[in-house]
Amino acid sequence: MVSGISRPGVMVGHFKALLASLWPYFCFLLLALAVMTASRLFLVSSHSGQMTGVSSMVGVMERGWHFDMVVICGVLLMAMLVQWLAPGGFLLGKFWRRALVAWLVTWLMLIVWNEAATPDFIAEFGVRPNRLFVEYLDTPTEIFLTIWAAHRSALLIGIALVAISGFLAVRLMRTTVSHAPPWPLRLVILAPLLVVLFYGMRGSTGHRPLGISYAATSTDPLVNDLPLNSTYSVLHAVVQMARETDEIQAYSHLPDDEVLRRVRAGMQLPAVAFKDPLRPMTHALVPTGPAGGKPNLVILLQESLGARYVASLGGLPVARKLETWRSRSLWFDQLYATGTRSARGIEAVSAGFLPTRTSSVIKLEGAQHDFFTLARTLKAQGYRTGFIYGGDSSFDNMRRFFLGNGFDEVLDWSDLAPKAQFMTTWGVSDEDLYRRVDEEASRHARDGQPFFLLVFSTSNHPPHDFPDGRIDLYEEPKMMPNNAARYADFAVGSYLETAAQSDYWANSLFMVVADHESRVSGDGIVPVFSFHIPAFIAGGPVQPQIV
Numbered sequence: 001m002v003s004g005i006s007r008p009g010v011m012v013g014h015f016k017a018l019l020a021s022l023w024p025y026f027c028f029l030l031l032a033l034a035v036m037t038a039s040r041l042f043l044v045s046s047h048s049g050q051m052t053g054v055s056s057m058v059g060v061m062e063r064g065w066h067f068d069m070v071v072i073c074g075v076l077l078m079a080m081l082v083q084w085l086a087p088g089g090f091l092l093g094k095f096w097r098r099a100l101v102a103w104l105v106t107w108l109m110l111i112v113w114n115e116a117a118t119p120d121f122i123a124e125f126g127v128r129p130n131r132l133f134v135e136y137l138d139t140p141t142e143i144f145l146t147i148w149a150a151h152r153s154a155l156l157i158g159i160a161l162v163a164i165s166g167f168l169a170v171r172l173m174r175t176t177v178s179h180a181p182p183w184p185l186r187l188v189i190l191a192p193l194l195v196v197l198f199y200g201m202r203g204s205t206g207h208r209p210l211g212i213s214y215a216a217t218s219t220d221p222l223v224n225d226l227p228l229n230s231t232y233s234v235l236h237a238v239v240q241m242a243r244e245t246d247e248i249q250a251y252s253h254l255p256d257d258e259v260l261r262r263v264r265a266g267m268q269l270p271a272v273a274f275k276d277p278l279r280p281m282t283h284a285l286v287p288t289g290p291a292g293g294k295p296n297l298v299i300l301l302q303e304s305l306g307a308r309y310v311a312s313l314g315g316l317p318v319a320r321k322l323e324t325w326r327s328r329s330l331w332f333d334q335l336y337a338t339g340t341r342s343a344r345g346i347e348a349v350s351a352g353f354l355p356t357r358t359s360s361v362i363k364l365e366g367a368q369h370d371f372f373t374l375a376r377t378l379k380a381q382g383y384r385t386g387f388i389y390g391g392d393s394s395f396d397n398m399r400r401f402f403l404g405n406g407f408d409e410v411l412d413w414s415d416l417a418p419k420a421q422f423m424t425t426w427g428v429s430d431e432d433l434y435r436r437v438d439e440e441a442s443r444h445a446r447d448g449q450p451f452f453l454l455v456f457s458t459s460n461h462p463p464h465d466f467p468d469g470r471i472d473l474y475e476e477p478k479m480m481p482n483n484a485a486r487y488a489d490f491a492v493g494s495y496l497e498t499a500a501q502s503d504y505w506a507n508s509l510f511m512v513v514a515d516h517e518s519r520v521s522g523d524g525i526v527p528v529f530s531f532h533i534p535a536f537i538a539g540g541p542v543q544p545q546i547v
Helices: 008-021 023-046 057-085 088-092 094-125 131-138 140-150 152-173 183-202 221-225 230-248 256-267 342-351 374-380 395-404 413-419 430-447 481-500
Strands: 296-302 330-336 384-389 409-411 451-456 508-514 532-539
Touching: 008 023, 023 057, 023 094, 023 152, 057 094, 057 183, 057 230, 088 094, 094 131, 094 152, 094 230, 131 140, 131 230, 140 152, 221 395, 296 342, 296 430, 296 481, 342 374, 342 395, 342 451, 342 508, 374 384, 374 451, 384 395, 384 430, 395 409, 413 430, 430 451, 430 481, 481 508
Parallel strands: 296 451, 296 508, 384 409, 384 451
Antiparallel strands: 330 532, 508 532
C-alpha cells in the first residue's frame, strides 16, 4: 500500500495547500516593504538638501531595505515558527487563521502609524521617532493635547492611513485552507524559509548582526536616521531603555546637592570656579604655562596592548618599540584601564567618561548626539576632527557615536582596504592603518588647519594574524597573542619614527595608550595588574618625564 504523502496527486494537493497558507506572509512582506520604502522616498526627497556623497538617495535606499527586512523577517519568523511546529488540526481551525491575520495586520498598522508620525516628529526633533516617542507615553493626556493642538492634521491623517491599511490588509490576507499538509512536508518546505527569515532578521550572515551604526554615513543625525525605518528606531530605543533601567536600579541615590558637593571637592577647585547654575560642573581651566598656539593631537588607541607586554611595567619583553619611548616622552608608569572591553576604553579616551553599570555611552541612545567628546571641544576651536579604524566602524556603534558627537569624518576598513597590503578577519593590518594616518595628518598639515585624529588599531586581536616577515616572533607558532602584540608594537613604533621625520611632528602631540588589557586574570577580587596599561605622550613640544 502506498501512503498518501507519496502519491503524486496528493503531494500536489499538499503543496498547493501549503502555498495557500503562505499567502498572508507574502501580502505582509509586500505591503510593509511598500509602506517603508514610500515613506523613505518621501523623507529623502523632503530633506535632499542635507544629503551629499555617500548619503545619496541610492545609498539611503540600499541601507534602508536592510533595516526594513530586519523588521519584516522578525515579524514573519514568529508566525512561521508556529505554522512549522503546530499540529495540522490547529492550523485548520479558525483561531489560527484569525490569529495569523491579526498578528500580521497589527504589525502592518504599527508600521504605518510610525511612518505617518515620522515627518512631524522630524520637524520637531530633527530625527526619526526614538526614545522620546516612548517616554512621552508616560504623560498621555499632556502629549495628546499637545499633538491635537500642534499636529492635528498629521494625527488625523495617521489614523486614517492606519484604518485604511488595516482594512485592506485584512481583505487581502483572507485565505481558505482546505487541509493542513503533513508535518514532514512542512518540515522540508518551511525549514529553509525559517533559515532565510532568521538571517533576514539578523540582517547579516556574518558573525555580527546588522547594527544601527550601519546607517551612519554623516555628521547629520537626520541623514543617519533616514536609512532606518521608524519601527526599527523605536524598537531599538525600547531595548536600550530597558537595559538602562535594569542597570540603574542597582545604584543608591543621593540628593543632587550632595552629589555636586562631593564631585566638586574631588576636583579640588574653589567654589567660585563654578559659575553657571544651569551647568553646575562647567568651569574654566587656566593654563599654568605660556600659550603655544594650537598643536595637533593624535591619539593612537592600542587594541589590548596591556602592561603584560611591557617589561618596564612588570610584563614580558614583547613591546620593544614602545620601550624606546620611555626616555623620550611623558611616560605614565601607573595608568589603569576603566574596563576590559574596547567600548570602555573608547568612552574614556574620547569622552572622559567613567564606566557605569549600563552599556558604554557609545551604545546608549541618549548619547548619540550632543554628547561631550574631546572632538566636540576641539572642533569648536577650529580643529578638523577624524576617527580612523582598521576594522568595521559599525562595531560597538562607533561610527554613529562619533559622527554624532563632533567627529567630522570616520574612516574604516572600507576606506583603507583598496590600498591595504594585508587584511585580517578584523580589518586591515596596523601598518596599513598607520600609512593612512600619516597621509591624513600630512594632508591636514598642508592645509594649515589644526587637526585631531583618534586612531584605533586592530592587529592585536584574535585570531592574531599579521603580515609575514615583519617581526622576530616571540614564540611559535606565529598566530599567538604575544606575537600579535609584538607586531602591533612594531607597527605603532614604526609610525612614530616616520612621524618624527614629518613636517607635522614639531607642532603635534601624540598619545599612545591601550584601550584595556588583553585578558583579566588573578586571584584577587579586583586583579589590578589586569587593568594596568602603557601610555605616553610624545611630540615636538613634549619634555621627557616619567610620572
